[in-house]
Amino acid sequence: MCINKKNISFEVSDIHDLPLKFPKKFDVSINWRTLSWLPHYEQMLKDLFSVTKDHIFLSSLFYDGDIDFEIKVREYKKETGKEHFNDYYNVYSLPHFEKFVYEELNAKNIVVCDFEIGIDIAPPPINQMGSYTLKLENGKRLQVSGAIILPWKIIRIDI
Numbered sequence: 001m002c003i004n005k006k007n008i009s010f011e012v013s014d015i016h017d018l019p020l021k022f023p024k025k026f027d028v029s030i031n032w033r034t035l036s037w038l039p040h041y042e043q044m045l046k047d048l049f050s051v052t053k054d055h056i057f058l059s060s061l062f063y064d065g066d067i068d069f070e071i072k073v074r075e076y077k078k079e080t081g082k083e084h085f086n087d088y089y090n091v092y093s094l095p096h097f098e099k100f101v102y103e104e105l106n107a108k109n110i111v112v113c114d115f116e117i118g119i120d121i122a123p124p125p126i127n128q129m130g131s132y133t134l135k136l137e138n139g140k141r142l143q144v145s146g147a148i149i150l151p152w153k154i155i156r157i158d159i
Helices: 015-021 042-050 094-104
Strands: 026-032 052-063 109-114 131-135 141-145 152-158
Touching (some): 042 052, 042 094, 094 109
Parallel strands (some): 026 052
Antiparallel strands (some): 109 152, 131 141
């Protein structure tokens, strides 16, 4: 654990406030399950690079092909869904993401791992988004939310 360690600190913040709130640089930044919930990731990644010295760890929904999927979700049962779409579940092209990180942000290295969930999760009620799993014949599980398969990847970016 990190209790009483003078060389370790954690900060939790709104992704849109990073450059202004943290003009100093972090050694490591962790961005967990955020990218796919944004309409676009480019500016957020630029901001994350601007406050990080060594490594960025992130997880998001990625497709191995060169296709982005913009998925807007409208949950009618939620107050925010009564008038408009209230969430994104975007699945981004991994090759395009890697090209952007290497060419536009000058990353040194990227390591990508598929996330494989090892537990069974029961589905939520039919009119509600929420992660659940479907077990395949080979014993692996797909993670699903509503009608969307969630192809999670965990990525380390070396700056």
